[in-house]
Amino acid sequence: MEDYNDKQLSIITVAERLFAEKGFHGTSVRDIAQEADVNIAMISYYFGSKDKLLEAVFRLRMNASRAFINELVQNDTMAPLEKIYSLIDRFINKMLNEQNFQCIMSREQLNKEQSPIRDLIWQLKGEMLGLMRPIVTNAQDAGIFATDVDVEMLMTTLFGTIHQTIPAQHLLRTNTAYAHMNDQEFKEYLRLRLSNHLKKLFKAILTHEF
Amino acid sequence: MEDYNDKQLSIITVAERLFAEKGFHGTSVRDIAQEADVNIAMISYYFGSKDKLLEAVFRLRMNASRAFINELVQNDTMAPLEKIYSLIDRFINKMLNEQNFQCIMSREQLNKEQSPIRDLIWQLKGEMLGLMRPIVTNAQDAGIFATDVDVEMLMTTLFGTIHQTIPAQHLLRTNTAYAHMNDQEFKEYLRLRLSNHLKKLFKAILTHEF
DNA sequence: GTTTAAATTAAACGTTTGTTTAACTTTGCT
DNA sequence: AGCAAAGTTAAACAAACGTTTAATTTAAAC
Numbered sequence: 340m341e342d343y344n345d346k347q348l349s350i351i352t353v354a355e356r357l358f359a360e361k362g363f364h365g366t367s368v369r370d371i372a373q374e375a376d377v378n379i380a381m382i383s384y385y386f387g388s389k390d391k392l393l394e395a396v397f398r399l400r401m402n403a404s405r406a407f408i409n410e411l412v413q414n415d416t417m418a419p420l421e422k423i424y425s426l427i428d429r430f431i432n433k434m435l436n437e438q439n440f441q442c443i444m445s446r447e448q449l450n451k452e453q454s455p456i457r458d459l460i461w462q463l464k465g466e467m468l469g470l471m472r473p474i475v476t477n478a479q480d481a482g483i484f485a486t487d488v489d490v491e492m493l494m495t496t497l498f499g500t501i502h503q504t505i506p507a508q509h510l511l512r513t514n515t516a517y518a519h520m521n522d523q524e525f526k527e528y529l530r531l532r533l534s535n536h537l538k539k540l541f542k543a544i545l546t547h548e549f
Numbered sequence: 550m551e552d553y554n555d556k557q558l559s560i561i562t563v564a565e566r567l568f569a570e571k572g573f574h575g576t577s578v579r580d581i582a583q584e585a586d587v588n589i590a591m592i593s594y595y596f597g598s599k600d601k602l603l604e605a606v607f608r609l610r611m612n613a614s615r616a617f618i619n620e621l622v623q624n625d626t627m628a629p630l631e632k633i634y635s636l637i638d639r640f641i642n643k644m645l646n647e648q649n650f651q652c653i654m655s656r657e658q659l660n661k662e663q664s665p666i667r668d669l670i671w672q673l674k675g676e677m678l679g680l681m682r683p684i685v686t687n688a689q690d691a692g693i694f695a696t697d698v699d700v701e702m703l704m705t706t707l708f709g710t711i712h713q714t715i716p717a718q719h720l721l722r723t724n725t726a727y728a729h730m731n732d733q734e735f736k737e738y739l740r741l742r743l744s745n746h747l748k749k750l751f752k753a754i755l756t757h758e759f
Numbered sequence: 760g761t762t763t764a765a766a767t768t769a770a771a772c773g774t775t776t777g778t779t780t781a782a783c784t785t786t787g788c789t
Numbered sequence: 790a791g792c793a794a795a796g797t798t799a800a801a802c803a804a805a806c807g808t809t810t811a812a813t814t815t816a817a818a819c
Binding site for chain 2: 775776777778779780
């Protein structure tokens with residue numbers, strides 16, 4: 340069901356990048372076809388329509404996200420705070436590794452009229468919450484975490500901070516002292532800074548320690 | 550320069566809402582004309598083009614944001630933490646009162662190719678940072694705030710958490726126990742919850758107290 | 760080697776897009 | 790009242806859109 344050939348994957352990858360950069364309606368199938376170096380008709384031939392191409396992008400990345408979540412369920416030996424730290428780091432890595440898709444999600448979740456894609460996004464966030472909440476509540480019951488924590492809001496802060504960091508990158512790269520770094524260095528710098536900030540934040544609010 | 554008649558304001562308001570709901574490219578000038586109950590040609594007549602209509606929306610709200618920022622500079626008698634609290638509350642109120650515009654900003658800041666609008670957005674964020682940073686550093690010098698705080702990241706968390714809350718509303722309203730509230734009640738509930746969460750977060754990270 | 764299906768193409772399809780035109784109406788001023 | 794400017798309209802414009810067609814090439818199976 341999810342095995343695409345090279346040409347199909349090329350179309351999906353290019354579409355993902357352009358949708359992220361210019362938005363779904365801001366990207367034409369001709370743009371995609373040209374950058375992917377395929378005939379326009381191939382997009383309809385393989386995916387049926389532009390809408391279904393977006394759906395294909397989502398199906399591909401969503402499956403990866405599902406696998407990502409299921410992988411996080413493990414690691415029961417860790418202390419609660421270590422679990423949270425692990426969750427933060429893995430989440431940051433995931434975000435930085437699929438920025439284009441995260442961009443599309445940021446855009447699509449703003450659409451007011453409900454769509455299958457919008458539903459999928461919030462379903463995924465719900466699963467992330469379902470992963471984080473028991474860690475927190477269990478630690479609360481054990482007297483390790485503070486009890487006055489709004490887990491949904493904490494999740495919103497995690498998502499929001501990371502999503503907000505994505506567009507901020509372009510500004511940092513051009514306007515500041517980080518211009519001398521290459522892409523890999525900058526990405527690593529950003530990863531570390533985000534990680535430190537979020538861990539500090541979560542530790543403070545969850546454990547009341549520093 | 551910024552005095553629009555009723556019809557122009559109607560067009561701007563409708564355009565702002567539709568751009569927020571469906572995106573700039575997802576909204577046609579015919580949609581706008583129809584919902585604003587004006588002839589299509591009036592949009593070009595008044596604003597020149599669809600692009601310049603978006604610019605008009607931005608100019609209008611940006612000016613309000615500038616005024617908002619300048620207003621925040623006052624209140625020098627407050628304690629540092631109270632200043633931060635005030636900033637958080639005013640910021641939340643602003644966000645909730647102009648959700649459509651904030652939606653457009655969320656979308657536009659994702660566009661990779663630079664534009665006058667994208668520049669304006671980050672300029673505005675820079676001004677917000679310039680407002681928050683001295684409060685924090687002064688309090689740090691006075692020994693009131695902790696010194697290991699990443700102010701840019703804290704700003705990102707503030708923006709990100711609130712921006713992330715906007716799309717989350719539609720989900721909450723339809724899927725949860727808050728369906729019985731009317732719009733005003735729900736808005737107030739959300740305002741309070743956001744406020745509590747962010748104040749707790751900022752107090753913990755800035756003062757190491759609870 | 761022939762046959763059948765899949766892949767690929769250039770061209771054309773009918774809409775919808777943003778914008779402009781030209782005619783007409785209203786408004787405000789002397 | 791008469792006139793000029795501003796406002797308003799339906800219609801038309803070319804360009805771009807997503808999609809389809811029909812013809813051709815490539816690949817696979819027998």
